[in-house]
Amino acid sequence: MDRRILLNNIAVPGxxxxxxxRSTGGYLSVMKALKEMTPDDxxxxxxxxxxxxxxGAGFPAGMKWSFLDKKSNxxxxxxxxxxxxxxxxxxxxxxxxxxxxxxxxxxxxxCYALGAETGYIxxxxxxxxxxxxxNEAIREAYQNGxxxxxxxxxxxxxxxxxxxxxxAYICGEETALIESLEGKRGNPRIKPPFPAVxxxxxxxxxxxxxxxxxxxxFIVNQGGSEFARYGVGKSTGTKLISACGNINNPGVYEIEFxxxxxxxxxxxxxxxxxxxxxxxxxxxxxxxxxxxxxANLILKTAAGEERMxxxxxxxxxxxxxxxxxxxxGFIVFDEDACIVRNTWNLTRFYHHESCGQCSPCREGTGWxxxxxxxxxxxxxxxxxxxxxxxxxxxxxxxxxCPLGDAAAWPVASxxxxxxxxxxxxxxxxxxxxxxxxxxxxxxxxxxxxxV
Amino acid sequence: MGVALVAILLVFKDIVKDIVGVALVAILVLSNxxxxxxxxxLDKIITxxxxxxxxxxxxxxxxxxxxVQQIIARYPSGKQKSALLPLLHIAQEEFEGYLSxxxxxxxxxxxxIQPIEVYEVATFYSQYYLERVGxxxxxxxxxxxxxxxxxxxxxxxxxxxxxxxxGETTPDGLFTxxxxxxxxACGSAPVMQINTEFYEYLTTEKIDKILxxxxxxxxxxxxxxxxxxxxxx
Ligand SMILES: Cc1cc2nc3c(=O)[nH]c(=O)nc-3n(C[C@H](O)[C@H](O)[C@H](O)COP(=O)(O)O)c2cc1C
Ligand code: SF4
Ligand code: FES
Numbered sequence: 156m157d158r159r160i161l162l163n164n165i166a167v168p169g170x171x172x173x174x175x176x177r178s179t180g181g182y183l184s185v186m187k188a189l190k191e192m193t194p195d196d197x198x199x200x201x202x203x204x205x206x207x208x209x210x211g212a213g214f215p216a217g218m219k220w221s222f223l224d225k226k227s228n229x230x231x232x233x234x235x236x237x238x239x240x241x242x243x244x245x246x247x248x249x250x251x252x253x254x255x256x257x258x259x260x261x262x263x264x265x266c267y268a269l270g271a272e273t274g275y276i277x278x279x280x281x282x283x284x285x286x287x288x289x290n291e292a293i294r295e296a297y298q299n300g301x302x303x304x305x306x307x308x309x310x311x312x313x314x315x316x317x318x319x320x321x322x323a324y325i326c327g328e329e330t331a332l333i334e335s336l337e338g339k340r341g342n343p344r345i346k347p348p349f350p351a352v353x354x355x356x357x358x359x360x361x362x363x364x365x366x367x368x369x370x371x372x373f374i375v376n377q378g379g380s381e382f383a384r385y386g387v388g389k390s391t392g393t394k395l396i397s398a399c400g401n402i403n404n405p406g407v408y409e410i411e412f413x414x415x416x417x418x419x420x421x422x423x424x425x426x427x428x429x430x431x432x433x434x435x436x437x438x439x440x441x442x443x444x445x446x447x448x449x450a451n452l453i454l455k456t457a458a459g460e461e462r463m464x465x466x467x468x469x470x471x472x473x474x475x476x477x478x479x480x481x482x483x484g485f486i487v488f489d490e491d492a493c494i495v496r497n498t499w500n501l502t503r504f505y506h507h508e509s510c511g512q513c514s515p516c517r518e519g520t521g522w523x524x525x526x527x528x529x530x531x532x533x534x535x536x537x538x539x540x541x542x543x544x545x546x547x548x549x550x551x552x553x554x555x556c557p558l559g560d561a562a563a564w565p566v567a568s569x570x571x572x573x574x575x576x577x578x579x580x581x582x583x584x585x586x587x588x589x590x591x592x593x594x595x596x597x598x599x600x601x602x603x604x605x606v
Numbered sequence: 607m608g609v610a611l612v613a614i615l616l617v618f619k620d621i622v623k624d625i626v627g628v629a630l631v632a633i634l635v636l637s638n639x640x641x642x643x644x645x646x647x648l649d650k651i652i653t654x655x656x657x658x659x660x661x662x663x664x665x666x667x668x669x670x671x672x673x674v675q676q677i678i679a680r681y682p683s684g685k686q687k688s689a690l691l692p693l694l695h696i697a698q699e700e701f702e703g704y705l706s707x708x709x710x711x712x713x714x715x716x717x718x719i720q721p722i723e724v725y726e727v728a729t730f731y732s733q734y735y736l737e738r739v740g741x742x743x744x745x746x747x748x749x750x751x752x753x754x755x756x757x758x759x760x761x762x763x764x765x766x767x768x769x770x771x772x773g774e775t776t777p778d779g780l781f782t783x784x785x786x787x788x789x790x791a792c793g794s795a796p797v798m799q800i801n802t803e804f805y806e807y808l809t810t811e812k813i814d815k816i817l818x819x820x821x822x823x824x825x826x827x828x829x830x831x832x833x834x835x836x837x838x839x
């Protein structure tokens with residue numbers, strides 16, 4: 156269970172440069188695709204591979220591609236979503252920083268398959284140095300005839316540009332990203348129409364995550380069915396998991412789907428166990444938006460089976476006892492971590508990042524933040540816990556984009572699995588180890604009392 | 607009874623009007639007070655210096671103007687507005703690290719769009735500063751994964767060390783401290799970013815050293831501009 160697809164050559168010195176990347180077999184897929192395959196062949200292989208989007212939703216990439224409006228005579232676009240801002244996720248940064256040509260290779264094959272002559276890489280504003288690395292890789296690709304006019308002597312033209320964001324989590328949502336790329340505020344659009352029909356500048360557009368696109372080269376080279384031999388069931392291939400929190404070896408790991416969570420968490424090869432010999436308390440397995448699970452439920456499903464890292468296994472039990480693979484941001488909490496404080500923290504994050512278009516999200520996240528702040532600061536009332544549950548339920552499913560759900564799920568799941576901690580905070584606020592952090596002045600307290 | 611009441615009301619209608627008016631005003635004043643003292647929402651009112659137009663002449667440097675042309679060329683013709691976000695980054699580099707109204711109006715003219723289209727973008731994204739900032743903008747990550755790895759302690763240490771609160775600038779204009787959301791580097795928590803540079807696995811000792819280095823660098827020369835423009839191409 157430790158075969159790799161993406162990071163096989165990551166340790167080769169100089170892999171960031173074109174020469175070295177090419178010497179490890181890089182860009183062969185571009186030659187194969189352009190010279191031996193039709194665009195539809197490429198799409199067919201991607202469908203066969205079962206590759207699912209690595210940005211969070213896990214939607215099958217081949218299927219998304221086949222929705223692209225073929226009848227439209229407008230230009231088509233491919234956008235690479237490199238906005239990576241989901242708390243706990245830092246895998247795309249790793250790929251782009253260490254092996255940028257893998258992304259360019261994947262994008263060339265994808266643009267060929269989609270008939271796009273322009274591709275944009277939307278990088279979050281904080282990753283300014285990545286912009287430099289990507290631009291250098293793109294320059295090398297142009298120099299070697301892999302981008303520009305008549306790629307490799309064919310009639311195919313393709314330009315790839317890097318576009319920088321400016322600090323807004325919501326621009327990771329694909330329609331907000333498109334708005335942002337058009338030079339506007341990152342307000343998500345109402346769907347349908349989906350970007351595949353009306354996307355960038357009203358043209359058919361595909362938005363894919365960095366990691367998704369990095370897999371395309373392998374699929375073209377080795378074939379979709381070879382890709383599908385990796386992983387388990389409908390979770391084909393491998394996944395980059397970015398592990399952080401209270402563990403010994405935080406970092407980015409490529410795992411083959413089907414690895415057990417226990418092995419991932421405790422083996423020296425991966426997380427290396429909980430830091431300072433502490434006990435595991437909880438895990439958020441797929442970036443801050445997915446439901447948090449307590450130690451017993453992340454290691455084993457409610458039915459008592461070993462929990463695996465795969466779309467299906469993590470989702471086993473629905474939201475009652477399961478969670479989601481999400482973006483692969485694996486956040487580990489030890490026995491000392493305060494779930495109430497963390498839930499307040501994440502809710503503050505969503506409140507801050509809400510674009511403000513829909514009232515359930517804009518107001519709901521604010522109310523949840525205020526109520527959680529009150530509980531965390533020892534002024535909570537018993538009814539607040541149910542109040543939170545009801546606010547979360549009212550946000551969920553009632554918003555334009557999934558940020559509303561993403562804000563509701565952490566609160567709902569934290570209360571579902573750690574209700575006793577919330578109650579303890581209400582009844583005996585001084586018992587929490589974090590109580591020393593609290594230094595409220597009177598005005599703040601007065602405000603809290605009136606929530 | 608009813609007739610009597612109407613008669614009294616008619617006779618004293620002016621007085622009644624006054625009483626009602628006074629009561630209304632009192633209710634308004636009182637509720638305002640209540641909101642002011644207790645209102646959670648009030649601290650969300652945003653005041654920003656969008657009204658401070660100085661009408662100074664603003665112009666990018668030659669190099670920057672060249673970059674602007676190259677950036678606009680990346681987007682289809684007629685879609686030059688797409689260049690807005692990258693251009694605002696350059697504008698901040700060119701003009702003391704923040705966007706004044708004059709600068710934003712200038713960017714609007716470069717892209718042939720309305721100033722309001724620039725303002726609405728500049729107020730949306732957290733990396734655009736509408737007010738003067740220090741030479742070094744320290745952005746400390748305060749989100750969950752960093753927080754459980756000691757990020758909160760680092761933030762209070764920075765406040766103590768710089769003797770300012772988060773959001774403020776030191777009197778010498780050297781440092782602005784900002785708290786930001788996840789920087790996408792949670793594996794090396796706690797993390798902060800200063801200008802374009804990431805600083806990871808932070809400890810109080812590291813903070814001491816970083817601040818000392820930046821302070822002495824500022825004394826020697828004008829601190830280097832961040833690599834943004836250089837790295838762009
Ligand atoms: C609030 C929000 C934030 C998102 N952030 C990201 C992100 O940072 N990176 C990303 O690849 N996808 C993100 N997504 C998912 C995208 O909307 C979209 O599903 C994804 O880019 C599709 O690519 P994929 O099919 O290759 O996964 C986000 C979605 C939402 C609702
Ligand atoms: S759910 Fe929130 S972030 Fe999404 S569109 Fe509505 S207000 Fe904006
Ligand atoms: S939480 Fe601090 S970098 Fe992600």
